[in-house]
Amino acid sequence: MMPVNHPPSERLLAYATGAADVPLRLLLETHLSFCPACSREVGRLTAPGGTLLEAVPEEPVPAGLFERIWAEASRHEPPRPVEGVPLPASVLAELPPAEAWRWHPVPGSGSRTARLVREAPGGCGLFLVQMKPGARFPRHAHRGGEEGMVLAGGVWDRGRFLEVGDWDSAPAGSSHELRADEKEGCWALIREECEDVKLTGWRGVLQRAASLLSH
Amino acid sequence: MEEDGALLGAIARGSKAAFQSFYERHAGRLLGYVLRVTRDRSLAEDVVQEVFTAIWQKASSYQAEQGTPLAWMYRIARNKLVDRWRRGPPGVAWASEAERPVLALVQADPELSMSLERALEGLSPEQRQAVELAVLGGYTHEEAATELSVPLGTLKSRIRMALRHMRALLTE
Ligand SMILES: [Zn+2]
Numbered sequence: 001m002m003p004v005n006h007p008p009s010e011r012l013l014a015y016a017t018g019a020a021d022v023p024l025r026l027l028l029e030t031h032l033s034f035c036p037a038c039s040r041e042v043g044r045l046t047a048p049g050g051t052l053l054e055a056v057p058e059e060p061v062p063a064g065l066f067e068r069i070w071a072e073a074s075r076h077e078p079p080r081p082v083e084g085v086p087l088p089a090s091v092l093a094e095l096p097p098a099e100a101w102r103w104h105p106v107p108g109s110g111s112r113t114a115r116l117v118r119e120a121p122g123g124c125g126l127f128l129v130q131m132k133p134g135a136r137f138p139r140h141a142h143r144g145g146e147e148g149m150v151l152a153g154g155v156w157d158r159g160r161f162l163e164v165g166d167w168d169s170a171p172a173g174s175s176h177e178l179r180a181d182e183k184e185g186c187w188a189l190i191r192e193e194c195e196d197v198k199l200t201g202w203r204g205v206l207q208r209a210a211s212l213l214s215h
Numbered sequence: 216m217e218e219d220g221a222l223l224g225a226i227a228r229g230s231k232a233a234f235q236s237f238y239e240r241h242a243g244r245l246l247g248y249v250l251r252v253t254r255d256r257s258l259a260e261d262v263v264q265e266v267f268t269a270i271w272q273k274a275s276s277y278q279a280e281q282g283t284p285l286a287w288m289y290r291i292a293r294n295k296l297v298d299r300w301r302r303g304p305p306g307v308a309w310a311s312e313a314e315r316p317v318l319a320l321v322q323a324d325p326e327l328s329m330s331l332e333r334a335l336e337g338l339s340p341e342q343r344q345a346v347e348l349a350v351l352g353g354y355t356h357e358e359a360a361t362e363l364s365v366p367l368g369t370l371k372s373r374i375r376m377a378l379r380h381m382r383a384l385l386t387e
Contacts, residue, residue, distance in 0.1 A: 074271075
């Protein structure tokens with residue numbers, strides 16, 4: 001089944017060019033693993049990078065570099081899939097192992113959250129949310145923007161039912177509540193932007209501008 | 216290039232031989248690219264090591280829809296470089312902020328009423344490519360000019376024209 005709701009195209013551009021911060025990058029990469037349409041768009045946007053690499057003159061590689069790389073790589077086995085949470089290997093490789101995820105229950109809601117990634121202080125975070133079948137995630141306001149997607153099951157948000165791979169965003173200052181699918185519950189991956197995102201440099205500026213503009 | 220796709224498939228299944236073949240095919244150009252960005256040989260070799268380690272771990276996530284294996288490798292390398300750059304100095308030498316005209320554009324118009332996306336749509340295909348690569352993409356002007364096979368001067372004038380056009384749209 002193809003996702004119906006997709007990230008805005010400036011998000012894909014940010015991903016393709018390296019302008020996305022780590023939580024956004026991982027969130028987009030997860031969406032791409034479900035979405036051939038966005039994958040093709042990213043492929044189009046990154047094609048110049050591939051052509052560039054083909055054109056770059058080769059540099060002589062020092063002897064022994066492969067052995068060094070192999071010594072390092074073979075210590076990092078490809079990540080094992082996590083039962084029930086369909087995160088792609090490319091994302092799992094950037095996360096702490098599932099055993100180390102620290103879960104926090106949301107009191108009285110049948111939901112729990114774990115922060116997977118945190119950018120430097122003042123930055124944003126990537127969260128995993130699990131909701132039991134029929135669970136309600138209580139109404140909450142966002143000081144910063146929120147973007148996320150459904151990993152498994154489904155969820156009602158502001159009158160829309162979102163299914164696997166569907167992208168969703170809530171602008172800063174908005175509030176909403178969520179209700180998980182009655183049968184399957186819901187797993188979601190969410191990027192929360194803190195109130196004072198202070199990324200440095202033009203990427204930060206562009207990113208803030210993009211998020212301002214997309215609402 | 217089909218061979219690269221097959222190699223990634225074998226790497227995903229855990230083949231060290233395929234991993235070594237992929238390395239032998241592409242380590243030289245990857246090092247060439249990273250060295251151009253970092254201008255520091257030992258740093259560049261570290262980045263190459265990180266990229267290949269990531270390739271080993273992530274090969275099973277490679278999808279042909281997302282571009283050629285080389286484009287995929289480029290994206291991994293670019294992300295590793297950006298991550299180092301974000302962690303701050305000492306690190307990767309990047310072109311100065313002054314060369315990033317979008318910064319000035321955005322700072323000048325904090326209350327932009329029109330999306331960047333729509334502004335980009337108003338450009339000619341040549342201008343749009345130039346802006347995507349050199350302004351939004353973080354390519355150096357030289358890289359973008361090579362990429363688009365145009366002289367550096369032509370690229371710079373396309374960017375200038377495009378930004379003037381975008382600014383006009385964005386401040387309407
Ligand atoms: Zn999509």
